[in-house]
Amino acid sequence: MDDLRLLREVERDRPLRTLEELAAQRSLLLEATRADPAGVRAHPTRRTRPAGVWAGWLGTARRRLWAVFAAAVGTLAVVAAAMLLLVPGKGGGDQPARSGSATEAILVLQRAAAKQAGLPDVVPRPDQFVYTKTGGPGGFREAWWSVDGTRDGLIQGSTGVTTPVAGCRDGRAAAVKGDEFVPGKTEPCTPSPAYQPDLPTDPDAMMAYLYQHGGEPGDPNATGKAVLTLLQEQYVRPPAREALFEAAARIPGLRLIPNVTDGAGRTGVGVAWSEAGKNGLLIFDPKDYSLLDSGTGAGGDAVIRQAIVNEVGQRG
Structure with a gap:
């Protein structure tokens, strides 16, 4: 499993990191790398300490060192994953280099x-319609599109103006002029289904x-x-x-x-x-x-x- 795929799996159900969260993780990493377990600097000799005491001290020191090392590695892993969301990646081979926000974009998708x-x-029937309402700076629009493209639909704007959408049957569709069909006139067509x-x-x-x-x-x-x-x-x-x-x-x-x-x-x-x-x-x-x-x-x-x-x- 590559690093990016692993990151996606780990982060799939988590919210995107904020700058404050990333800063906090960085501070933890710096603290962990600067940490110095108590007692490690005092180097007792075999001459001044009994063997049992020396063994006990050594075991304690080792446990403390491993604890600090594990904390540092864990924090480093979190920060490294988080940094992938902010620092530009370097593409390998024929893979394109991604921008700093590319990983975040992939996680969103x-x-x-x-x-x-x-x-x-929902599986639509061929005789049904796909109703779609859209809105923008120019107002809203409602449309009814034939599921299989053979039935007459309609487009209606926020001003109330309607435009018929001719269905295509047997290679012919009713001609449309303005907001109405032209009686008795057809033209060649290809069905445009609203569902595939x-x-x-x-x-x-x-x-x-x-x-x-x-x-x-x-x-x-x-x-x-x-x-x-x-x-x-x-x-x-x-x-x-x-x-x-x-x-x-x-x-x-x-x-x-x-x-x-x-x-x-x-x-x-x-x-x-x-x-x-x-x-x-x-x-x-x-x-x-x-x-x-x-x-x-x-x-x-x-x-x-x-x-x-x-x-x-x-x-x-």
Whole structure:
């Protein structure tokens, strides 16, 4: 097991360390390295002490030395693990060097993945709809997307304007002009399902899927955009979402952005794969690691609610 994997396993269920906690651990380490057990400096000789006394003293000194050594090593291990969260790592071989916050970003994604195991796993029927409510600087939007892409959906904005979404049946879809269908007119189409039942549930297979759908090995932005495509206004079941977050943790150059605001004004912790998250990031609730936003933060739209419903107009 490599050091990073070990750190993830140890830290999976623990909150991220604060600067104050790290400072306290450093102080403990310094104290332990400076410690000098009482009595060690007095070097008795065999001439002045009986053999039994000498043996007893030596045993006590050894125990004290081992206790100090164990404390120092234990503290050093804690500090070393904590320092991995703050000090830039050095990549080995063809592994890219990670920034100081990369390990924290990976831990957040690992915890977000673990959270999926406890969520209800709803399997939608083909005749249902994925209801999604998003909010951003421009107001909110509600959308009803056909699960299999063959049924007519709807998009409704906060101003009340509605836009029909034509389902694709037998390669043809009703033509849409403005906010209504054009009677008797159709156009060629390809179904765009809001749910993909065959999404991988294994991290390796999910990474391969991302590479097949826009991602590229060694290109964080392309792979990150493939992650966002799956999360934005599509329904991803918990097992597949767990694999998706595990795969996202492998994107090179990850960085943590603390105290970032999503499109709905909520504050969370962001995981970005580009500088300052300008081209995309995931924002999680820092308390339970639920996904708040998948986009570009305050300038974009955040998913406020998502549900599987039986017909257009229902909100779950």
